[in-house]
Structure formats: C-alpha cells, structure tokens
Amino acid sequence: MATVFQKPKALLDVPFSFCPGCTHGIIHRLVAEVIDELGIEGKTVGVAPVGCAVMNYNFFGCDMVQAPHGRAPAVATGIKRARPENIVFTYQGDGDLAAIGTAETVHAAARGENITIIFANNAIYGMTGGQMAPTSLPGQITQTTPYGRDPKVAGYPIRVCEMLSTMTGCALAQRVTVDCVKNVNIAKKAIKKAFQNQIEKKGFSIVEVLSTCPTNWGLSPAESLEWLRSNMIPYYPLGVYKDIDAEVKK
Amino acid sequence: MTKVLMKGNEALAEAALRAGCRHFFGYPITPQTEVAAYMAKKMPSLGGTFLQAESEIAAINMVLGASAAGVRAMTSSSSPGISLKSEGVSYMAGSDLPGLIVNVQRGGPGLGGIQPSQADYWQATKALGHGDYQLLVFAPSTVQEMMDLVILAFDLSDKYRMPSMILSDGMLGQMMEPVELEDESYEMDLPDKPWAATGHQNKRTHNVINSLYLTPSSLEDLIRERYKRYDYIKENEQRADEYLCDDADIVIVAYGASSRISRTAVNQARALGIKAGLLRPVTLWPFPVKAIEKHIAHAKAFLTVEMSMGQMVDDVRLAVNGRKPVHFYGRTGGIIPTPAEVLNAIKEIAGGKE
Numbered sequence: 001m002a003t004v005f006q007k008p009k010a011l012l013d014v015p016f017s018f019c020p021g022c023t024h025g026i027i028h029r030l031v032a033e034v035i036d037e038l039g040i041e042g043k044t045v046g047v048a049p050v051g052c053a054v055m056n057y058n059f060f061g062c063d064m065v066q067a068p069h070g071r072a073p074a075v076a077t078g079i080k081r082a083r084p085e086n087i088v089f090t091y092q093g094d095g096d097l098a099a100i101g102t103a104e105t106v107h108a109a110a111r112g113e114n115i116t117i118i119f120a121n122n123a124i125y126g127m128t129g130g131q132m133a134p135t136s137l138p139g140q141i142t143q144t145t146p147y148g149r150d151p152k153v154a155g156y157p158i159r160v161c162e163m164l165s166t167m168t169g170c171a172l173a174q175r176v177t178v179d180c181v182k183n184v185n186i187a188k189k190a191i192k193k194a195f196q197n198q199i200e201k202k203g204f205s206i207v208e209v210l211s212t213c214p215t216n217w218g219l220s221p222a223e224s225l226e227w228l229r230s231n232m233i234p235y236y237p238l239g240v241y242k243d244i245d246a247e248v249k250k
Numbered sequence: 251m252t253k254v255l256m257k258g259n260e261a262l263a264e265a266a267l268r269a270g271c272r273h274f275f276g277y278p279i280t281p282q283t284e285v286a287a288y289m290a291k292k293m294p295s296l297g298g299t300f301l302q303a304e305s306e307i308a309a310i311n312m313v314l315g316a317s318a319a320g321v322r323a324m325t326s327s328s329s330p331g332i333s334l335k336s337e338g339v340s341y342m343a344g345s346d347l348p349g350l351i352v353n354v355q356r357g358g359p360g361l362g363g364i365q366p367s368q369a370d371y372w373q374a375t376k377a378l379g380h381g382d383y384q385l386l387v388f389a390p391s392t393v394q395e396m397m398d399l400v401i402l403a404f405d406l407s408d409k410y411r412m413p414s415m416i417l418s419d420g421m422l423g424q425m426m427e428p429v430e431l432e433d434e435s436y437e438m439d440l441p442d443k444p445w446a447a448t449g450h451q452n453k454r455t456h457n458v459i460n461s462l463y464l465t466p467s468s469l470e471d472l473i474r475e476r477y478k479r480y481d482y483i484k485e486n487e488q489r490a491d492e493y494l495c496d497d498a499d500i501v502i503v504a505y506g507a508s509s510r511i512s513r514t515a516v517n518q519a520r521a522l523g524i525k526a527g528l529l530r531p532v533t534l535w536p537f538p539v540k541a542i543e544k545h546i547a548h549a550k551a552f553l554t555v556e557m558s559m560g561q562m563v564d565d566v567r568l569a570v571n572g573r574k575p576v577h578f579y580g581r582t583g584g585i586i587p588t589p590a591e592v593l594n595a596i597k598e599i600a601g602g603k604e
Contacts (some may be wrong), residue, residue, distance in 0.1 A: 012456075032333035041450075041452065042449055042450055042452040042453075043449035043451065044447070044449060045319065045447045045449060047315075048460075054462060055462070057458045057460055058458075060456070061456055062449070062450065062456055063447035063448065063449055063450055063456050063457045063458070064447065064456060064458045064459070064460070065314075065315065065318045065447050065458075065459040065460075066345070066456075066459065066460040066461065066462055067314070067315075067341075068311060068337055068338060068341045068456070071307065071308070071314075072340070073308040074303070074307070074308040074309075074311035074312050074314075074315065075311050075312070075314055076310065076315060077301070077308075077315060078273070078275065078312035078313060078314060078315020078316035078317070078318070078319065078320060078323065079315040079316065079319040079447065080315075081273060081299040081301060081312070081315075081316060082273055082299075082315070082316040082319035082320070082321040082323070083319045083320075083321075083448060083449070085451045086319070086448065087449075097422035103304050103305055103307075103308065104304070104307075104308055104311070106304075107303075107304035107308065110304075121439065146412070154415075203513050
C-alpha cells in the first residue's frame with residue numbers, strides 16, 4: 001500500500017506537549033517538513049525558547065540547544081559564529097521574542113546574523129497560564145489584564161515584522177498564519193524561504209506565525225481560529241514586510 | 251621563549267588565543283577594556299570571531315551557544331557586567347557546558363567605582379546565578395599568572411564540563427610586568443566534544459544541550475551526579491602558593507592583588523622578627539583547604555587580607571574551624587591596602603594575647 005501521509009522525518013516519534021487545538025503543532029510540522037525537503041537535518045541545530053515550545057528539543061530530530069528566556073537569538077548567534085556551515089534556527093513565542101528578548105531579536109537583525117527565526121505570536125503567555133503578552137491586543141482580557149488591556153496603563157502591542165523590516169540587516173520579515181489550508185501553504189513557503197535564505201547566506205530571516213491559544217483565550221479551537229481571523233489579523237496584517245530578493249527585483 | 255612586557259589584560263587575552271579560544275563575545279566595561287580591544291585586533295588574522303554584543307546578557311548567551319557548538323569560547327567583563335551574566339552562567343552550569351568568564355573586578359555594589367576590588371568573591375564562589383552549582387574560580391596575582399591560569403582554566407573547564415572564571419581585579423588588569431612567552435604558537439590540540447550540538451550529520455541520534463528537568467527526582471539525580479564531579483574536583487584541583495608558611499606563627503591568607511601587598515608585609519614583619527607567612531589561594535573554588543590544614547597545628551593565628559569587607563575570610567574560618575583565631579583586614583570601594591596597613595594588622599596580632 002502506498003504511503004500517502006506520514007510524519008516528517010525531522011520530527012521524532014514523541015507526543016507534543018501542546019494543548020488540544022493549539023497551532024504550535026502545525027508550525028512544528030511545517031518546520032520539520034521544510035528541514036526534510038531541504039535535506040538539512042544532519043547539519044541543522046535548533047534553539048528552543050522558554051515558553052510553550054520549550055520542550056521542542058524533544059520533538060525535533062536535529063541537534064538542539066535550550067536557551068534562557070529571550071536569549072535564543074544570542075545563543076543562535078554563538079552557534080552560527082562557531083559553526084557557519086550549520087543551519088541554525090530559533091523557535092520562539094511572543095513573550096520570549098518581543099518582551100524579555102527584544103534586544104536579542106533586534107540586534108541579531110541589525111547584525112544581519114545569518115539565522116532563521118520562527119516566531120509564534122499568539123498574543124498571550126501560554127505556558128505560565130495566560131498573562132498579557134507584548135502582542136496582546138488592546139482590550140484583550142488576560143490574567144494580568146482582567147479588565148482588558150488598557151493601552152494607557154499597559155501600552156500598545158508590538159508589531160514585530162513591521163519593526164524589523166526597517167533594519168538593513170533583515171533579509172526577510174514575513175507574517176503568516178495557519179488558520180486554513182491556503183494559509184498553511186503560504187506559511188510553509190515562507191518558512192522554506194527563511195531556511196533557504198540562510199543556506200544562501202542572505203542573512204537574518206524571520207517568519208511570524210499568528211497562532212492560537214484556545215486554553216488561555218478560553219475558546220474552542222474552532223472559535224480560536226475565528227478570533228484570530230477577526231481580531232489578530234486586522235491588527236497584524238499578513239504579508240511580506242521585508243524581502244531583499246524583492247527589493248533587488250524592483 | 252622570549253620575555254616581553256605586557257599589561258595584565260592583554261596577557262590574559264593572548265593566553266586565551268594560545269589556549270585555542272577563537273570565539274570572544276563581550277560588551278564594553280572598565281577596567282577590562284584591553285581584553286576586548288586585544289581580541290578585536292587579533293581575532294581576524296586567526297580566523298576567529300570577535301563580536302561586540304548588544305549587552306552583557308547577549309554576550310554570555312553567545313558564549314553559551316558557541317560552547318554548545320563545541321568550540322572554546324569566552325567573555326570578559328567587570329563586576330556590574332558579571333551580575334548581568336549570572337543568568338547565562340547558571341544555564342551553562344545546568345547544561346554542563348564549559349566556557350571562560352573573566353571578571354576584572356571593580357568596586358561595588360551597584361555601579362560602584364572603577365578602581366580595583368575583590369568584593370565579588372562571594373558572587374564567584376558561592377552564588378553566581380541561581381541553583382546548586384559551582385564554577386572553577388582562578389585567582390591570578392601576577393601578569394604571568396594572568397596567562398598561565400587562563401590556559402589552565404580552559405583545560406579544566408573542558409575536562410569537567412563546567413564554566414571557569416578568572417577572578418582578577420583592576421590592578422592586575424591594568425599593570426604591566428614581564429611575562430615569559432613561548433614562541434608564537436596558536437596551534438592547539440583541543441579535546442573532542444562528542445556531546446556538542448554540531449549537527450548529527452545523519453550519523454547519530456540528536457544531541458540536546460538543556461538544563462530543564464521537570465521531574466524533581468530526575469533533577470535531583472542529575473545535580474547529585476554533578477556534585478560527585480564537584481567532590482572529585484575539590485579533592486584533586488586545589489591550588490595554593492605558599493611563602494614562608496612552614497614556620498609561620500601568623501599565616502596571612504590573601505589572593506590576587508592583596509596577596510602581593512601581603513607578601514611585602516610578610517617580609518617587613520620577618521625583618522622585625524615576627525614569623526609571618528603568606529598562603530595564597532590560586533583556586534578560590536575549589537578552596538585550598540588542604541594547604542590551610544597543613545598550617546593549623548603550628549600557626550598561632552590566621553589573618554585574611556582582602557579588598558572587600560571580608561568575604562574569603564568565611565572560607566578560611568570554615569577551613570580552620572575554630573582551631574585557631576582567624577583575623578581579617580580589608581579595604582574596600584576601590585582602595586588598595588598599603589603594606590604598612592597590613593604590617594600593622596600583623597603587629598596587632600603578634601602583640602595581642604592569643
């Protein structure tokens with residue numbers, strides 16, 4: 001019988017630790033499929049964040065390093081500078097990348113560090129039980145904004161791709177999501193380009209994936225996807241914010 | 251072998267290059283400036299990486315990454331910067347990663363000052379970051395030792411898979427002394443690191459560098475294993491230098507800059523007929539308790555001299571364990587004690603009723 005569907009080889013046979021309906025699983029799968037398709041698992045080193053994806057060192061089959069909270073781009077920099085022939089990626093959430101690790105993110109982009117960043121933005125701290133994230137929306141109810149995020153008190157959400165797109169060292173900044181088949185396909189293409197850029201030594205590439213957190217949003221998986229479409233995408237429009245290849249073509 | 255005049259910080263950097271370190275990550279801070287400047291100048295011709303990071307935190311995490319990838323990596327800083335690095339050092343220790351951290355100490359707490367100090371002893375030996383762990387801590391007292399101990403620090407860090415620290419100070423970093431240099435050789439046989447995250451090349455299962463263990467019993471087992479290694483190190487890696495200790499009535503215990511001053515004071519005391527000696531810890535962790543033990547029977551008293559309000563004196567007291575009096579003399583805030591002050595402290599003890 002012909003195999004029509006299988007787990008990517010770059011994912012180990014280990015159950016995910018994610019809550020039901022969370023889109024981290026899809027994003028992990030896409031990263032693994034890309035690693036398989038590019039045939040780079042043997043030379044890839046992944047960097048795990050602190051957050052819901054912290055244990056992805058158990059999921060990805062490539063060598064893995066677990067970084068302190070927010071420091072994944074610095075850790076990845078150290079690995080890449082030590083072994084430029086390796087492919088180095090980080091997988092980070094919004095708290096990790098855009099709050100405690102903002103400096104590491106911005107400066108890795110400023111240096112044009114030749115690494116790939118997969119950024120899952122679900123507008124909340126999932127692992128710690130649903131606190132306000134740097135990307136939580138105005139009015140969004142979280143454990144630490146029980147009356148809704150009031151920008152006068154808690155400030156405004158950060159649009160990471162827009163910010164990084166201003167940086168000369170950034171080769172690719174693209175925002176995608178995985179709410180439907182069409183968008184999953186776009187997301188995979190973006191992730192593949194972000195890895196391809198590194199192989200071609202083009203520099204810092206980041207793919208922001210709008211993601212859901214049914215558990216902490218207090219919604220069903222289906223409702224979560226709808227909430228993402230009607231609330232997150234308007235604030236965080238999908239699209240390519242920086243692509244040096246497109247600039248060359250202009 | 252040639253003799254050259256070098257600044258302490260430069261000797262330290264040169265030694266790191268000779269130890270095969272090709273990855274330096276740092277952030278500007280006084281008084282370690284020359285370490286980074288030397289590296290920035292030398293690394294390109296050696297095909298290495300000098301990277302000025304956006305913060306002390308990023309720098310130590312770059313060391314973590316490079317070390318995880320199996321190369322010899324280091325960072326250097328001074329007291330306030332070391333506090334910022336403490337998170338990364340804890341993760342390195344928890345992930346069993348080697349690596350070298352240099353602290354050219356200045357006055358604290360807070361922004362403190364930029365003059366020499368030894369007030370980071372507790373931080374280096376007891377609590378550089380959260381959790382149960384130790385660093386190998388080396389205390390040079392001459393520019394020559396700034397070289398020699400860097401090479402040893404890298405070797406033992408790799409051997410025991412734990413971070414090493416050179417605990418220097420602004421005086422040693424800034425002073426110039428002649429050093430014996432082997433003829434230029436930057437070729438080094440470095441140990442294999444089969445545990446490193448280098449890419450498995452489809453030839454082995456994946457390597458994971460990690461400090462997270464959510465099952466308490468697993469974490470406890472791991473830490474107990476690590477402590478067996480620490481016990482072995484305590485047994486086998488203590489180092490101390492002794493000067494006129496064998497017949498000493500008063501044994502001064504001092505490291506780094508204050509040991510140099512104490513040595514002068516010992517000579518002056520001897521000229522006055524007071525039998526003083528100097529025991530100089532070269533490793534601060536493991537603390538050289540064996541060297542102290544040798545002198546407890548004949549010494550009438552111990553005197554610890556530090557450029558702090560008294561930190562290492564705790565370890566001297568633990569080693570002496572009440573068997574003889576342990577005195578302390580110190581200056582802090584960037585003040586270097588004079589030999590006359592130390593001699594006075596010796597005289598007070600010698601004249602006192604023990």
